[in-house]
Amino acid sequence: MLKLFRITAILEGISYLSLFAFTMPLKYWAGILEPNKYVGYAHGILFIAYVVVAFLFWYDRKWSxxxxxxxxxxxxxxxxxxxxxxKYLKPSAVIS
Structure with a gap:
């Protein structure tokens, strides 16, 4: 579960940054719409996955x-x- 959550968190962060740092400028400054659409879909899926996995991980670890x-x-x-x-997902930090 830890490995899945770490991967999901990193991918969600990358997709978020890609959406706003690369594809939004392409959309609004260059009029290129396609990258924003696909990265937006990927980010939406990864966002939902992050929220679900975060909740499951929190429940499994019985955190506050x-x-x-x-x-x-x-x-x-x-x-x-x-x-x-x-801060929270490194193997040494997950113990507490």
């Missing part, structure tokens, strides 16, 4: 509601899933 809220807020902020991976 505070940690669940941190995991959920991280899905909304750029770079936050990388922070969650570093």
């Amino acid at each position: 509601i505070k940690r669940l809220l941190i995991l959920m807020v991280a899905s909304l902020l750029p770079f936050a899933t990388f922070y969650v991976d570093e």
